[in-house]
Amino acid sequence: MVKKILLSFISLAIGATFIADEALIKDTVGLDKDKVLTLEVLTLAIYLFVSELVRVDVVGILMMVLLPLLGLVSPEKAIGGLSSNAVVSIIAVIIIGAGLDKTGVMNVLAGYIIRFAGKSKTRIVALISGTVALISSFMQNIGAAALFLPAVVRISKRLRIPVSHMLMPMGFSAILGGTITLVGSSPLILLNDLLSMYELPPFGLFSVTPIGLSLVAAGILYFILLGRFILPKVHSSEDEGKFLPSDLSQTYENICGLYELHVPVNFSRRKIGEIDARRRFGVTIVAVYHRKTRKKNFAPHREEVVEPSDDIAVIGCPDTVDRFARELGLILKEELEEFADDLSNVNAGLVEGIITPRSELAGRTLNDVRFRRRYEVNPVALVRRGDVIYSGFSDMKLMPGDTLLLFGRWDKFLELKDRNVFAFSTEIKGEIMRPGKAKFALLWFGVALTLILVFNVKLSIALLTGALGMILTKVMSVDEAYRSVDWMTVFLLAGLLPLGIAFQESGTAEFVAKTIISGIGELTPLSFYLLVALLTSFFTLVVSNVGATVLLVPLSIDMAMEVGADPRLSALVVGVSASNTFVIPTHQVNALIMRPGGYRTIDYVKAGGGMTILFILVLMASLYIFYV
Template sequence: MTFEMILVMGVLFVAILMFIFEWVRVDVVGIIMMVVLPLLGLVTPKEAISGLSSNAVVSIIAVIIIGAGLDKTGVMNSLARLILKFAGKSESRIIALISGTVAFISSFMQNIGAAALFLPAVRRIARQTNIPVPRILMPMGFCAIIGGCITLVGSSPLILLNDLMKVVGDYQPFGLFSVTPLGLALTAAGILYFIFLGRYILPAKASEEKYGPLSPVLAKTYGEIGDLYELHIPDSFKEQSLKAIDLRPLYFCTVVAIAKGTTRQRVFAPEPDEFLGPGDDIAVVGPRELVEKLAQDYGWKLKKELEVFAEDLSPNNAGIMEAIVTPRSQLVHHTLKEFKFRRRFGVNPMAIFRRDKIFISGISDIELLPGDALLLFGRWEKFHFLKEKPDFAFTEPVKGEIINTEKAKWALGCLVVSLVMILGFHVQLSIALLTGALGMVITKVLTIDEAYDSVDWMTVFLLGGLIPLGVAFQNTGAAKFIADSIMSALGSVSPLTLFIVIGLLTSFFTLVVSNVGCTVLMVPLSMNMAIKAGADPRIAALVVAVAASNTFVLPTHQVNALIMRPGGYRTIDYVKAGSGMTILYLVVMIAGLALFYGF
């Protein structure tokens, strides 16, 4: 063992400690690697920063921009709606459907692309179902990695497999779907693992992106405002106007939307002269106990959750904001009734806050003054419109985004162009995806600033710094030394023992070395060991190619790095969930090889 080998192993050990104990943020660990490795002479300065221009990192940047374009045009909203249609609000069904779909897509395109494309949809589904993002994102990410094992073109190690086998001898190549039974078994095992054990191994914290009806800051002031509920008006109800019913004085409730019984036409921010009729569904904001009393008094049915308005008024699309009346506002010295507030702005006034006093009833007749705070419920698109006007200053950033459905065809076209270039013309992944990302900007789906803003630069620098660590491991010969030492120490072993050791060794190397580098190193080595042990060298090579995707314990894989920030994960979360997944993966892999291929 040389001094350089000892040095690179020491750097790896320190990097793992920094990941586990979080002395610095993970992207800072990546930058430290880019600085320390060339200073120690373990890589050249060019190799130290090569990660930032690597195929994987450039692909991540490009596919995130493509995903942002799909999200802004409502494509991901439609996808989320389709998934929820089949999965409902069941966490287990949502995990199974999303993870299975991403695994399937990963079987024919790079796993990082599949994961990044689904990221916006997962966020939307989590917000709409109130399931914390971390409980959906990690299963999706792990299955994106596993899905690469379903076909021979799903991951780089499997793509290289047949060529690397030729180096050792003239062996029969594997077909496109030769690995499919094993890949499907691994995918099913991964999904079941999270369905049955997810509640114990996944973080239960709420997503920091969760959009509730009332933010924690506003809840401290307007806590009595309540929540959002949906009621159904029976056919026996006689038609009445909202003004005649006047729900505020008795029930402190605000009707924020109406779905007409016959036409199903939606009316958002209904005015006092709007009529409620038999068969209508209404959405109201108010305290739970008073909404229940309202339903009881009028004979209306209070639903367990939003149904008719499940999408229109989901946290993705609507919520509550506080707006301060500015001195320049047209509303100053006018009442909401005089100004025809709902008709002009399309949002519902719910309360007025003035000099530490909250007005809930009779607010339409209160003359507004500069500095008054209005609590408003409405769709995010209306708030984005209002924030451009001089009448209000919002106390919090406006959530959601303006969906530009007119550009959806262009966004989908850019994605299709990228996929055709990858699958049909075998253009390098990064170039094909950059073409799609550039198309998003040229067709004005996104502005160039929006494209830059969509990229998670923490992920970029994390991966950019870890790639040279893998280069150092190979340059110094440390990886080959460890592999040779273990293999020579084994001596004469059974095929089963040999394959288990190969799987374990490959799983270790793929955490610190790129899966391609690990495969190039381990395939010839394992095949030669299999020949000596009297085992099938083709199976030994297949073990390496499949085990190269067994990388769940640390956020070093590009998919794990991608979901770390959006999921709010820490390294310990990967250790906790990934340790069991790693063991299960090895068990299913070995059992699958014995069952489907025999050895």
């Protein structure tokens, strides 16, 4: 009720302005009707973002509807954001990132990051942020962020680090990385074209690098030192990271976790059936890594031979696993090593499968069907009429209603889901991976980059080429491509673009800029650069960074000549400051990470406020040290 009353009040206020006499408005506030309406709509959008009365994508749709109704933009421009270069590029780059993830490429990348950084959250955040910033210096920052998004989510789940503590540092670093070179962001790419109108010398590719590197280093240190205070800890579900979900823990009391053991060189080779681990010790061997051949079996059968120097993974409880290790002379590891990625909760887990009357297993034993070889998953326990059986059930005839607790990789469970074997009563969390298509995914990613960097093809067309190539080569299906896109992000950005157009076309942006600059007295060059940086930072929050650059570069050059400052340097300040967009999720990167990170607008205000101040301070210090 409160929401409805408040929104109705705001609508009436805007409506009253709309029907009011334009001359009366101009006499009262000194502005024409379009400027007043634009400022009111802007205030409404900011209020809805901060108050979270409605979802952010609904705010975007509201802008698409409200602006043409008020006559501030044409209907074509209001919905034109859905086909804009930025929005189409985001859709395409998300599909490309999903394709790389589906083929396991991002898994490999995540593995390298963990290998170098270990389990230190500080090192992981620094390594990811630095890598994304470096990539962002030569490609669009939204592309760098979207490509790394799947890897960061996987690392978060694997190491049980809140994803909210990793995505915002990565996203902010992607934005900051765009200031390292003159091709890292659209405002800096435009800079030399705008300077040429004034016949000023152009900047070189690395003219901005000292500022960009300083900003990236300061941004990473900001999150390393203050991250725990400014980043939200988005609480995951109760079962997140647990080996056995809470709804199963009371049923299966003898199952506690997954353990890895090393087979010493003095171990006498023997078959898994001869070890008889389940009957003798109450543990289940679920994976074997043969070090000599470097092959892994994630559903080892009774005839599988365990040899010296192998590693095995078992399911059990600490006391039973410890006894198993001592009696066989195995070395129990403190944590998973060889199987850390393969059997992490991102890639494997436990599910319950119920035998139905039509199941192909009904009336047969697991040994009869050679269960592990055939289905490539491990039976861990059998539940029959409420009794849990942990050993000896491989030779029991299965009956409709029996429930098997199974452990295996998610892709194998997804394959089983489409067969007439089980009715699964628990969620299957993974997705079918296509590692054999990795070369095609990398090929089309390379094609997209080549079209952008070498042939100067428009970003959206180049990225759509890469996305379409992945679909045609069956890296992913077209339905999977559609499902991979976060449509909340798409509508948020598409709705904000017409607001920027209204702000610029109505003359509101130019009016505000000139009013602020003319209201300031005499300035030193450095204080003038500070004013330009603050002004650009504000405008970039409400207008596109390109729009702010096009508007403010000419103004800053004219004003620089009046106050005796370097006009080229004032233009550079505008180009760099156009990246200072951290306080609200209007930037494409901020919008991209908002939903996966579980962020709210207030989280951007909290973390982005400090980053905005730090950005200005580092920019001013860099100007003073390297340029002035």
